[in-house]
Amino acid sequence: MESLIHARGLVKRFEGFTAVDGIDVDVRRGEAFGFLGPNGAGKSSTMRMIGCVSPPTDGVLRILGLDPRRDGPKIRAKLGVCPQLDNLDIELSVRENLTTYARFFGIPRRVARQRADELLEFVQLTERADSKVEPLSGGMKRRLTIARALVNEPEIVLLDEPTTGLDPQARHLVWERLFRLKQQGVTLVLTTHYMDEAEQLCDRLVVMDGGRIVAEGSPRALIEQYSTREVVELRFAAESQEAYAEKLAGLGERLEVLPDRILLYVADGDKAAAEVQRRSLAPASVLVRRSSLEDVFLHLTGRTLVD
Amino acid sequence: MVAGAYVLEYHLVNYRRTWRSSALSTLVLPLLTMLGFGVGVGSYVSGGVEGAPYLDWIVPGLIASTAVQTAIGEATWPVLSYFEWLKVYFAQAAAPLRVADILGGHLAFMAFRVLTAAAAFLVVAAVFGTIHSWWAPLTLVVSVLTGLAVAAPSVAYSSSISSDSYLAILMRFAVLPMSLFSGVFFPVESLPVVLRWAAYVLPLWHGVDLSRDAMLGLAPGWIGLLHVVYLLIWCVAGWAVAHRCFRRRLVV
Known part of the structure; x- marks a missing residue:
């Protein structure tokens, strides 16, 4: 071409x-x-x-x-x-x-x-x-x-x-x-x-x-390559999300702890959410969404502010 | 060359918006200066200057000075704002124009503005009956040359600064002394030697002298040739520096 x-x-x-x-x-x-x-x-x-x-x-x-x-x-x-x-x-x-x-x-x-x-x-x-x-x-x-x-x-x-x-x-x-x-x-x-x-x-x-x-x-190929198909966003009522991170171990390909929530990168969001319930972790809110280019972008370039 | 003409055309289209108000001031300003200096001050100058009545003597100087004022006006704030605020030059640089086209087109517009301002002054001067020579229209050529000799280095200066406070410096320490000490209002010979040299070095005096020769019908002689060459040097050197400054900002 x-x-x-x-x-x-x-x-x-x-x-x-x-x-x-x-x-x-x-x-x-x-x-x-x-x-x-x-x-x-x-x-x-x-x-x-x-x-x-x-x-x-x-x-x-x-x-x-x-x-x-x-x-x-x-x-x-x-x-x-x-x-x-x-x-x-x-x-x-x-x-x-x-x-x-x-x-x-x-x-x-x-x-x-x-x-x-x-x-x-x-x-x-x-x-x-x-x-x-x-x-x-x-x-x-x-x-x-x-x-x-x-x-x-x-x-x-x-x-x-x-x-x-x-x-x-x-x-x-x-x-x-x-x-x-x-x-x-x-x-x-x-x-x-x-x-x-x-x-x-x-x-x-x-x-x-x-x-x-x-x-x-x-865009599609990048999401497939650098992220998972879906993302589960979990918010826990506790002060620190850190404490829950290890209890979620093994649940997805990757896990990211943010100040206000935890992101689980998984192939099947609903299945992962069910597993969270099964472990009786009781998050305040659960959101299952498709992975986006933004996830790829942040994964590749980091969350730190550059300017 | 052709592309430079497109840039000139752009500036003319832009000028079409404001020409009425600027035309008024180009006519009113010479009228006021003629009345104030020529007639007012002139009535105290008995016996004239260098053999000419004061009004006749001062008008050619005022025309050259007007040319320079117009050139300065066009070569300072507009240039600064086309770089800093309006970004006009950057838009032009994205088109298939070269730096020389962008700079040349704008300088051509400045020459046009100088020409119209000088012409308006010449018309007013004719009404006051101060034209005594068939060579008088040559003043317009002298004005354009003098205007460009000032405009080119001023464009270079304006394109190398980023704040208009630097323009105030230019006005106070270069333009104002040049306007006062370049033989516009009195012969430079009446100045102390140091200031006389300021007049010789800066472009305006050379334009004033040439303009006076044309208006009074005097033979410029070999010194006239020196004036022309010296003004051309200002033009060429100014262009070279301005081109460098433009390049540095537009092609990085």
Whole structure:
């Protein structure tokens, strides 16, 4: 399969620290590919290298078969970039934001206007076309930034934390639009630390930690590989959950003690819950749920806060 | 080159929003300075300066000074905010533009602003009957050159700072003395030697002298050529440093 983004041993070093420490990545045409990881994992540095605004320190990077060190502008002509922080022109109108940006790609004015109208329709901002950007809500601004990233009909769209800071309604609308793009065959590359976002959108993803890739695969495959099928969450009334940990020994593949609850990683949640009852441990509450990407993520990158 | 023109176009679209209010001040400001200095102060200056009536003598200096003020205005806060707050340059860097396009397009817009401000001043000056030479329109070329000689290094400065308190330093210790001691209001020869050298080193005096030659119809001579070369050096050096600063921030 054709690899639109191809990285081998990709490294980004800044003075005194290594942000990306030798990663291998292949993104294929038409897929939605995710970079997951805690803050400081190297996701944004990787995205900036792919966006051709940050030259790699070492390693191989090919985008659409071209070398970003040499062909930056040529590659950027075929990319759409939705940065982490909106950098819209707050004093221009919504439509002008799209038309002026289109000009940077050498798109004729008439075509730019027509495309702007289509894109505003796509991100459901047609009614706000002539309003200024400043009073728009966070969700609207983000949709406009996405529309702006599409103005050159890019082959790859880079989205750096596309829904961070949005309310649930706004997030779902953005997801739905991105899903539509994927259906149209646009290759999406996104970073996120929302696990539900990754599960919703990504065909394949890598988990980064400390500048390296620590896991790779589809969301389903990662859950199968790094977690169990189900998780039982037990809360005990006692002050310390610790005391119960050893009484639960042998109940699952893995057991995790948190300040307020104990997590049991098991294949069959109901069976494990029944066993807990049988041992008459009487937890205050029992919750059986499916394992999620979040469990994988926390397992791989730890629960300690990084920033 | 073409891509730089797209950037210029962006700045012009952006300017379309505010041009009315800025056009008013570009016309009112020269009018007030002409009345205040030319007519007001001028009535105390009997016998004129260097053989010209004070009003005629001061207007070319005011045009060059206006060019510099406009250039400074465009090359400081907007540049800082395009990096720090509005992130306009970063959005441009994600498009297929090179650093030179982003910088060049913005400088071209600054040249445009300088040109319109100088032209407005020239029109007001004509109304006051201070134009006595067919060479007067050349003042506009001088203004653009002087404006860029100040704008390019100012852009470099603005792109290497992260807080606007540094701009206040620039205004107080560079722009203000330059405006006062560059032969705009009185000949630099009346300054003590040290300050005279400040005028010679900074760009404005060279523009003032050239502008005065054009407006009064005097032959600039070989020193005129030196002025032009010296201003070009400021432009080129300013560009080189600004390009480095832009690169350091946009391509990391």
